[in-house]
Amino acid sequence: MERVPVLAICGSLRPDSLHRALLTAVQDRAPRIRLMGAELVRDLPLMDPALDRPDSLPSAVREFRMLAEACAGAVIASPEYVHAPSGVTKNALDWLAGSTALYGKPVLLLSASPGQTGGLRGLAGLIPTLLALDAGLVDPVSVSRAPRRIRPDGEVTDVGLDLRLEIAVEQFVDAMAVGAAPLATR
Numbered sequence: 001m002e003r004v005p006v007l008a009i010c011g012s013l014r015p016d017s018l019h020r021a022l023l024t025a026v027q028d029r030a031p032r033i034r035l036m037g038a039e040l041v042r043d044l045p046l047m048d049p050a051l052d053r054p055d056s057l058p059s060a061v062r063e064f065r066m067l068a069e070a071c072a073g074a075v076i077a078s079p080e081y082v083h084a085p086s087g088v089t090k091n092a093l094d095w096l097a098g099s100t101a102l103y104g105k106p107v108l109l110l111s112a113s114p115g116q117t118g119g120l121r122g123l124a125g126l127i128p129t130l131l132a133l134d135a136g137l138v139d140p141v142s143v144s145r146a147p148r149r150i151r152p153d154g155e156v157t158d159v160g161l162d163l164r165l166e167i168a169v170e171q172f173v174d175a176m177a178v179g180a181a182p183l184a185t186r
């Protein structure tokens, strides 16, 4: 069975990242999709419009855009830093500005934090950007007290989180099958 390619963005560069663990947990629950490119964001330069020309486009940006265009959706696991989105994630999305890479495609947002809000404010800050890119958002998942509920290898140790991830993955895969309409047209 050929798996559906899905762009993965991990907004944390930290070894043992809870967000990489969430991506692993999603992959474990979605055998029909193949999460790809989670580490590409590490190589993206900081957004510089002067580089965004055919003769000077960095190869990492070209690779990232081509993958995003080829994928049927995206799963973005992104931390909250100082009550705002991770700059790593925002920078990656900025490189998709002006492209149709996420147009009408389902996007599942995930966050995790040791704190009580689970990184929700970081996700909230990404929503205007994703709407501007015409992504089709599905219900996001924010995980509070995350180190008690998921291990760095992606093993989920909390029944409630296990169920929430199952539901989120099912919604996301269903949305890809249907082909989500851009939010602006709903």
Ligand SMILES: Cc1cc2nc3c(=O)[nH]c(=O)nc-3n(C[C@H](O)[C@H](O)[C@H](O)COP(=O)(O)O)c2cc1C
Pocket (backbone or CB within 6 Å): 012, 013, 014, 016, 017, 018, 019, 020, 079, 080, 081, 082, 083, 084, 112, 113, 114, 115, 116, 117, 118, 119
């Ligand atoms: C610079 C910095 C700022 C942070 N700010 C917040 C914050 O505003 N809210 C929050 O819930 N956690 C915050 N945290 C904690 C992160 O949620 C926590 O480190 C989380 O595990 C990061 O994700 P990771 O495990 O994937 O690296 C911050 C961490 C760092 C390093």
